[in-house]
Amino acid sequence: MTRFVAPPGACDCHAHVISADTQRYRLVPERSYTPPPAPEAQYLDMLDALGMTFGVLVQISVYGTDNRLLREVLTRHPQRLRGVAVVKGDISDPELDALHEAGVRGVRINLSFGGGVAMAELDALAPKLAERGWHVQVLFHLRQLDEHLPRLRRLPVPCVIDHMGHFPAELGPQTPAFRQLLAIARDHPWWVKLSGAYRLEPAAPWPHSAELARALAEHLPDRLVWGSDWPHVAVAHRPDTQGLLDVLPLWLPEPDLRQRVLVDNPARLYGFNPLAT
Helix, strand or coil: CCCCCCCCCCCCEEECECCCCCCCCCCCCCCCCCCCCCHHHHHHHHHHHHHEEEEEECCCCCHCCCCHHHHHHHHHHCCCCEEEEEECCCCCCHHHHHHHHHHHEEEEECCCCCCCCCCHHHHHHHHHHHHCCCCEEEECHHHHHHHHHHHCCCCCEEEEEEECCCCCCCCCCCCHHHHHHHHHHHCCEEEEEECCHHHHHCCCCCCHHHHHHHHHHHCCCCEECCCEECCCCCCCCCCHHHHHHHCCHHHCCCCHHHHHHHHHHHHHHHHHCCCHH
């Protein structure tokens, strides 16, 4: 497969950093897995290798609501990086303001791995997020959509769906839950991440995920972003990160669409300034 060259201003919108210092940055007891270190330097090297101008770091579940590492890394790279934190509804305004100053632009609800916070936290969080222009990022299995839809519909902020809905890609874009996601996302300020294909089906080049990506692109061309999901935690066989990017032209054949997904859409969602690089 030909190596894909990312356009200037491209952004990897989903990755994590994990410190080797487990004394300073302790893993929460309720975590679902124990990942190996994925330090800041390796993360930046990965962005450079992929040709990514920008990156978005997502608070990993094993740290729970301790966003210190996320905040520290973001603070060191204010032009290049943005972040998505994990917080509870009772977080104070000064704490949220400090996260915003560091570059955080969203809050993640993770229902798939231990260490996340409950969807109910959004009731208290939503007004605070709206004041700051943040969004909510949600990781759940698509079969849970009906259960959480009433609360998500009430959100006064955009909602970002992780990993194309995080369901078996072999079910295809005609599965009722996926069609429901397309309809809701089209009518609400919802976004979807083209990420985690190796979590949806076992083997590259992930042809079933390609079908999902094309269906999403047809309905939401201006609200799709791409993410590597580096360092590929909690899976038996880690994929080649470059290979995840190389399939993008198969998923999105049109150059204009790839420009939107990699450059224009992330700039709007996370507040990047491509002209500043």
